Amino acid sequence: MSVTDIHLRKLLTLMFAAKPQLVSILRHEIRSQIKKDRGLSAGGGDFYGPFWRDAKDHANGGSDLRSTTMARIAADPKRTRLYQLLQRGFLEWWNVRRRWTNEDPTSQLLSVKGSLMLPDIGCKVKVENLLATTIGNSSNRVIYPYFSETPELEPIAARLGLWVMGECITDFPREEFRILDVMRGQSYSIADVPFQGNESVDFRRRYAEIVAVWSELWKEYESA
Numbered sequence: 111m112s113v114t115d116i117h118l119r120k121l122l123t124l125m126f127a128a129k130p131q132l133v134s135i136l137r138h139e140i141r142s143q144i145k146k147d148r149g150l151s152a153g154g155g156d157f158y159g160p161f162w163r164d165a166k167d168h169a170n171g172g173s174d175l176r177s178t179t180m181a182r183i184a185a186d187p188k189r190t191r192l193y194q195l196l197q198r199g200f201l202e203w204w205n206v207r208r209r210w211t212n213e214d215p216t217s218q219l220l221s222v223k224g225s226l227m228l229p230d231i232g233c234k235v236k237v238e239n240l241l242a243t244t245i246g247n248s249s250n251r252v253i254y255p256y257f258s259e260t261p262e263l264e265p266i267a268a269r270l271g272l273w274v275m276g277e278c279i280t281d282f283p284r285e286e287f288r289i290l291d292v293m294r295g296q297s298y299s300i301a302d303v304p305f306q307g308n309e310s311v312d313f314r315r316r317y318a319e320i321v322a323v324w325s326e327l328w329k330e331y332e333s334a
Contacts, residue, residue, distance in 0.1 A: 112143070113324045114233045118274055121235060122267045123258040125316045131260065132320070136327050144331060157189065158196075158257040159239070165200050165255075165292075166241050175201060195259065195293045202295035222252060224278030231318050237278055252279065253288045253297070263291035268298035270316075273309035 113124070113136070124132055160182065168175035179197040183190050223238040241253040254275060256263045263271075268289050276284040290297040 113139075113320055115236070116234075117236050117238065118254065118271055119256050119258070121317065121320070122256060122263070122271055123261065124320050125270075126261045126264060126267050128261070132323065133327070136320075136324050140324075140327055140331055157192070158255075161193065161196050162239060162241075162255055162257075162292075165196075168200075169204065169241060169243065192259070196257070199291070199293040199295040203290060203292075203297060207295055207297070222279065222281070224275075224280075226274050226278040228314065228317070231314060231321065233317060233321065235274055235278075235317075237275055250282060250286045251288055252282050252286055253290050256289060256291050257293070259293055262294055263289070263296070263298070265298065265303045269300075269303035269305065270309055270313050272298065272300055272303065273305060273313065 113121075124135060127135065161179070164173065164175055164178040164182070167173045167178070175197055179193050183193050222240045222242045223236070225237065226235040228234065237254060239255070241251075241255070243251040243253065245251065252275070254271065256267075256271070261267075268291075271289045272284070272287055275287045275289070279287075284300055288297045288299050
């Protein structure tokens with residue numbers, strides 16, 4: 111991962127992480143990048159992506175998330191605790207907390223995605239792998255997942271995330287966007303965290319600070 115070409119959820123994690131966690135994450139990513147550049151395996155892999163595919167399939171009525179999560183745990187017992195947290199949070203939100211109509215939602219597994227280019231700081235933010243849901247004939251919900259256990263998605267982080275979504279996805283009105291803290295089963299809309307007009311400046315400032323820390327850490331590894 112390069113912080114100059116990054117998924118929104120990862121960037122929000124970095125922006126609101128405590129400084130020791132931020133440095134730890136960035137060091138890990140730098141070491142992984144160095145291994146890749148040398149043709150070595152960086153290990154790891156995408157853990158959250160497979161879970162989110164299962165969650166979207168559950169929303170679409172194609173499978174039961176409880177069953178698919180049990181299968182994921184059987185294949186990788188080391189992830190048991192995190193899988194259980196993700197499953198519990200998503201189902202709590204899906205079954206209880208959604209503030210929608212009484213009409214059954216129909217998941218539209220569309221390729222809804224976008225990216226925000228920030229040439230002034232030389233960066234690109236990707237918004238991909240969303241869950242797009244139609245509610246009756248009246249409206250949609252376009253849901254972007256946030257997965258991190260720490261930090262949790264604070265209202266200010268949700269507001270900035272919704273702002274980015276609105277900047278790079280123009281096929282839907284902003285009122286239909288949601289950002290979902292999956293582990294805590296908590297979603298946010300702009301009705302929950304209204305825009306204040308300073309989102310662009312605040313987002314760029316926070317992002318530039320991450321890039322500065324990343325650049326300083328890279329110097330340590332380059333000189334080693």
